[in-house]
Amino acid sequence: MRKKERKWIVLFLLPVCLLFVVFFAVPLGMVFVQSLFDYRLLPNKFEFIGFGNYAKLFLRDPKFLPVLKNTLLWILIHCIGHVALGSALAFVLYKKPRGWKFVRVVYMIPNIISQSAIAMIFVNMYNPQFGAVNQFLKAIGLEKLMHNWLFDMSTAFPAITMTWFLFAGYTTTLVLAQCLSTDETVIEAARVDGASGFxxxxxxxxxxxxxxxxxxxxxxxxxxxxxxxxIYITTGGGPGSATTNLPLYLYSNMKSNNYGYASTIGVVIIIVGFLTMRIIQRIFGMNKEEVA
Amino acid sequence: MKKHTSAGRRTAWFFAYLFMALCVAVAVFPIIWVILSSFKSNQEILSNGLSWPTQWSFDGYRQALEMAPIFQYFLNSLIVTVLSTALNVLALSMAGYVFAKKQFRGKNLLFSILSLSMVIPTTALLSPIYVTITKLGLYDTKAALVLVYAALSMPISLMILRSTFAGVPKELEEAAYIDGAGFLRTFFSVMMPCARGGIASASVLAFLEGWNEFTFALLLTSSGNVRTLPLSLSYFTSQFSFNYTAMFAAITIAVIPSIIVFTVFSEQVNASIVAGSVKG
Structure with missing residues (x-):
């Protein structure tokens, strides 16, 4: 009986373990291995060069630092501004003003449709001839502020940031759910004690x-x-590398048949991700996370 | 909500409503602008892009469907997403059940290893996954996307489903065994129905992930007959070149189903998102 059960346990774990091995464990190992090789396909080349890719990336690649800076800046803006915006809305909605459910649903819509659809919408919104942004500036007589927003060196970065910055539906939904799950008597008690809304x-x-x-x-x-x-759909990372981030740079290296170098950037992404997560957990006192 | 007691409170509410109105405007204006533009002529789009259409024309939609096989892309997305969601939820229900209810050696270690998938940014793995899929002979197939999407949603489904199965009373399982049900019967006819709340949440999140995914679709497919809807959008600019009406119509066709389905099931989607954020 017990032996039979063990067979079933193994069988039930098998699909997940296969998925994990094929799409997480092996690729993770391969990223680190590939990053030590000059790896190209067609014609196949797999030559060990030690830390050559890393040396090139950090010391001799003029594109890398701006790309890293873009990525970190975007993470920072998103973690602070975007989350503050979404949380502020949640703090308004939890008091259940009239129409709060409607606002919650509608504000989530841009997060439910695909990123590529939002990107295509903004490609058009920013279009220099017929886009809503320039049309609006023209309508209120500010023609001198009109730009080719996504392809002008000075406006590309902020313009592209706005395509995701304002859509904080996930944050609002999660913070609001947490607000609503708190005991109302706690709030009531504070109010009785004379605390103001703020x-x-x-x-x-x-x-x-x-x-x-x-x-x-x-x-x-x-x-x-x-x-x-x-980014890929709106600017493709341009002009120059003004709006390129690490994933985009990784992808462009794959397209130029430099898989080893792409994986080196992959390692940087993993490290940046790990460090960012640690810092955020430290700031918010989330020490007992699932991360072992 | 409460009666207005002071001018200060009234001002606070004024700003609260203003803020809500702005958030709604920001969320819907771009979409409404696209929908309105899809009914205008090219000439009108270029001359007065902010105005109401002078006459409502469905020509854009006719042209869009002639110029791009949008329904084919829609169908591709549907096939890939339904299969990847089913695969993900079945595989993770099985694992979640075993992790929640069974004892075996190395259980905690295995679970910690699988949880690692939560902290690996998948974009870092583009190059090896591309190589793996190519070596498996799956490049440019729907199967590649089904497998990758099932894997992408693995971490979140694992967390949701393990805690769901952990919440099913032990007595139900024991009763099933006493009634003579085997391992499989107990799982499918007793445990799965009890866990349907978590299964629904995991399905919704896995579906959203697959339905909207772009990067791996771009990386792992190339031909039109496996192209998914999000990927097809990136070809619209070149496909419709100067036929703006058709492009706006095509974007509208691509987003309207998601918006309708979400509006109808928004409570379930919200609940799923919340369930997905509570980590095991």
Missing amino acids: QIDRLVMFPLVKEMIGTTVIMAATYMLQMFSM
């Missing part, structure tokens, strides 16, 4: 949802570290 938000509610905000900050960091499609 004091309740700051001194009672915020500590209760702080950890959830920490979770959304981690999600925001992960989102930005992995951002690819919206």
Whole structure:
């Protein structure tokens, strides 16, 4: 009987273990191995060069530092501004003003449709001839502010940032859920004690949802570290490398048949991800995370 | 919500409603602009892009469907996403059940190893996954996307389903065994139905992931007959070149189903997102 059960346990774990091995464990190992090789396909080349890729990346590649800077800046902006925006909305909605459910649903819509659809919408919004942004500036007589937003060196970075910055539906949904799950008598007691609305938000509610905000900050960091499609579709990383981030740079190296170098960038992404997560957990006091 | 007691409170509420209105405007304006533009003529789009259409024309939609096989892409997305969601949820339900209810040697170690998948940024693995898929002979097939998407949603489903199965009372399982049900019967006819809340959440999240995924679709496919809807959007600019009406119509066709389905099931989607954020 017990022996029979063990057979079933193994069988039940097998599919997950296969998925994990093929798509996480082996690729993870391969990223580190490939990063030590000059690895090209067609014609196949797999030549050990030690830390050559790393030396090139950090010391001789003029593109790498701007790309790293873009990535980190975007993570920072997203973790602070984007999460603050979404949390602020949650703090308004948890008091259940009229129409709060409607706002919650509608604000989530840009997060439910695909990133590539949002990207295509903004390609058009920013179009220099007929895009809504320039049309609006023209309508209110500010023609001199009109730009070719996505392809002008000075505006590309902020313009592309706005394609995701304002859509904080996930943060709002999560923080709001946490707010709504707190015991209403706690809030009522504070009100009886004469606390103002703002004091309740700051001194009672915020500590209760702080950890959830920490979770959304981690999600925001992960989102930005992995951002690819919206940049790829709108600017392709240009002009120059003004809007290139690490995933995009990795991809462009794959396209130029430099798989070893691409994997070196992959290792950098893994390290940046690990460090960012640790820092965020430290700031929000989330020491007992699932990360062993 | 409460009666207005002071001018200060009234101002606070004024700003609260203003803020809500701005958030709604930001979320819907771009989409509404695209939808309105899809009914205008090219000429109108170029001359007065912010105005209401002077006459509503469905020509853009007719042209869009003639110029790009959008329904084919839609169908591709549907096939890939349904299969990857089913594979993901079945595989992770099995694992979640075993992790939650069974004892075996190395259980905690195996679980910690599998949890590692949560902290690996998958974009870092583009190059090895491309090589793996190519070596498996799966490049440019729907099967490649089904497998990759099932794997991408693995971490979150593992967390949701393990804690769901852990919450099913032990007595139900024992009763099933006493009634003579075997391992498989107990799992499929007793445990799975009890865990349907978590299964629904995991399915919703896995579906959203697959339905909207772009990067791996770009990397692992090339031909039109496996192209998914999100990937097809990136070809619209060149496909429709100067036919803006058709492009706006095509974007509208691509986003409207998601918006309708989400609006109808928003409670379930919200609940799933919340369930997905609570880590095991």
